[in-house]
Amino acid sequence: MGPIKKITTFIIACLLVLYFVPLIVEGLKPTTDTMRAGMSDLGGVSVLNHTMAYRVRGRGPAVILVHGFSQSTLSWDANLDVLARAGYRVYAIDLLGHGMSDKPYGIRYSLDLYARQIREFMNALGIRRAHLAGHSMGGAVSLKFACLYPSMTESLVLIGSAGLHHERNENLTFRLMRYPLLGEFLILFNFKPVVQMVNSAINTNGLIKTSDDYLDRYIMPSRTRGYTYAFLRILRNFGTAPWEVEDCIGEIRRPSLILHGTDDRLVPAASGRRMHRLLAGSRLVMVPGGPHALMETHADQVNRMIIEFLRSRR
Secondary structure: OOHHHHHHHHHHHHHHHHHHHHHHHHHHOOOHHHHHOOOOOOEEEEEOOEEEEEEEEOOOOEEEEEOOOOOOHHHHOOOHHHHHHOOOEEEEEOOOOOOOOOOOOOOOOOHHHHHHHHHHHHHHHOOOOEEEEEEOHHHHHHHHHHHHOHHHEEEEEEEOOOOOOOOOOOOHHHHHHOOOOHHHHHHHHOOHHHHHHHHHHHHHOOOOOOOHHHHHHHHHHHHOOOHHHHHHHHHOOOOOHHHOOOOOHHHOOOOEEEEEEOOOOOOOHHHHHHHHHHOOOOEEEEEOOOOOOHHHHOHHHHHHHHHHHHHOOO
């Protein structure tokens, strides 16, 4: 066998591994509803013909917490109960394709889809208007919701919010995952040490230590069928029109609080400042040294600012 034939055979073998191993692993994963069944802390409601998971606390005006890309209600662990004790009915939701919500194949994930999901969620629970607090992609979802359904939007809190066009600021892992086959293969290596390293690098900047329990809960959704499809479908489409609100942000007239870390490694601080300029009447707070996941690393400060903002709306 000549050298060229050997190289060709090796390449073909590698491609077959990259293609078939993720398919086999995906087929062995349990469905989300199987995992969700044993979680007493989660509520479930049917929206858009799929089951959506959420956590709820407290009584009072409705506040809906919207997590970022690849995250879940876990993102709001340090905020949910505090906001509830301040006198609010707080809902932390899992977007479709995330957490313990369904992860359907073939669906076109977009800001429009997620805005409709929140509308249907509110209709199902009888919520007429709500304050929306969104982190990262969840901020973009909240902005899109305010664009499409202004009468259902009381106010907005945007933490490290995406939604505007800016230069990508991804780490190497995310860049590699954009490539077909390679992304499907790399996502198999979401073990605790890897997840902890990536989360520290891009979300918390190493400012807090993550516990084993946190990592277990963080990884759990990725062990369910459909997660890989959702994760890569969204990741590979970031930066396109369906994931931006450039066309409508100037029309939003709801009170808005923008919280952004000066050391955000995913959404540049300049994007937060530009969002403040585009969002009429918004208030901008730049947190010195703050990373992307401010509501986790600076929980006390973020909770205080959100509560002060919400109370000023009464």
